[in-house]
Amino acid sequence: MPLDIPVLTAAFVAGLLGGLHCAVMCGGIATGFPAMAPGRALGVAWQANLGRVSGYTVAGALAGGLGGGILRLARSDTLALGVRVAAGLALVLLALRLLGRGGRLDLLARPGQQLWQWLRPLHRHLLPADRAWRRLALGALWGWMPCGLSLSLLSVAWLQANALGGALVMAVFGLATLPVMVPLTWSGARIGRGLQRPGLRMALAGFILAAGLLTIAAPWLMQVPALHGVLSALGCIPRH
Template sequence: MPLDIPVLTAALVAGLLGGLHCAVMCGGIATGFPAMAPGRALSVAWQANLGRIGGYTLAGALAGGLGGGILRLARSDALALGVRVAVGVALVLLALRLLGRGSRFDLLARPGQQLWQWLRPLHRHLLPADRAWRRLALGALWGWMPCGLSLSLLSVAWLQANALGGALVMAVFGLATLPVMLPLTWSGARMGRWLQRPGLRAALAGFVLAAGLLTIAAPWLMQVPALHGVLSALGCQPLQSR
């Protein structure tokens, strides 16, 4: 399906708001990387986080490609429209998660847990992480750990129904977590606390909710001549089967 600007912006907002969540859930992993190369903490932190974002991006590309394959096999306008609506629903559920609700609706929670059980043994084969490529690989493996927030975004990536769109969604999400995850020091903690202020968090989650509702309604709103130009500028195109 066409990649809408509201979807990418929602992924960016989710990454910014989710950075503190990532720090809480994965702080022990993040702070353990500098011990792998004493005296090079900053470069190690970059390698680990670039690997993590690469892992997100690869997962998004694979999920989006799988969704696209299903859509091409079906070649149905009704299914294509259903996928667009499903993207909007996934964004609405993501907004609820950012507000502390809706975690039980993660579409990929069970498959993600099963995949991680298969990938987990790879960790010991990458130790000791005494080379840059090993740290990048460990970071990529870190990105594939089951996490409710990243799995919610992966659902959106899957529903993009193409590899590039899925990869972009996950890459934007991963990059947006860097302000908190890269430092995990004074500046990162300060940014995280600022983003977690209730009013700001509610406003940004409301933006994700609005992006979801717009994504659901866009195919019908495009029929309104006065809105056609604005929605086209946002990337909201009429959906057609391929």
């Protein structure tokens, strides 16, 4: 499956929109990191959040690689088409949920609960977080905590059906959350409130919806000669 620019852009927009969701759900964790190294709060915030993005990226690579392995074993064009349609549907569902019309995102966190129970003891072994590598590792664990929003994007990463594509989806999503998550102070709150304005939120979620619909429709749109070059440039279809 090619790397889709619309899918990656949708992941970025989801990260921007989801930044405030992350701040609400993980605010206690985020604000706890600076206490680990008083006087170096900003540096600690960057270390923790870069660790979180790294955790997302590794999870995306594993999910995408697993999806690709299934496709290679099946060797089915029909299955490949189904994977593309499923990826598009996942984006459509994510857009609806970000608009508050598709159910609660936290319901998607349930499949990750068991994994987190297995990873949770590692948290204790990384304390006290008095070294940069420990804070990075704690941040990576933070990225693996059950979260409906990140698991929604992880399903898109899995459906990219290759490790690089999955890693990129999750990395782009994670990087887009940084403007809110790193500060969690005056500027972060201002950015978060700005992104929650109804008109802007609807427009950005509408973009994710459009990206999902384009992902679904691309195999049929490529039959239109005038659109073939555009779809190829966007990465929606393989280049031969």
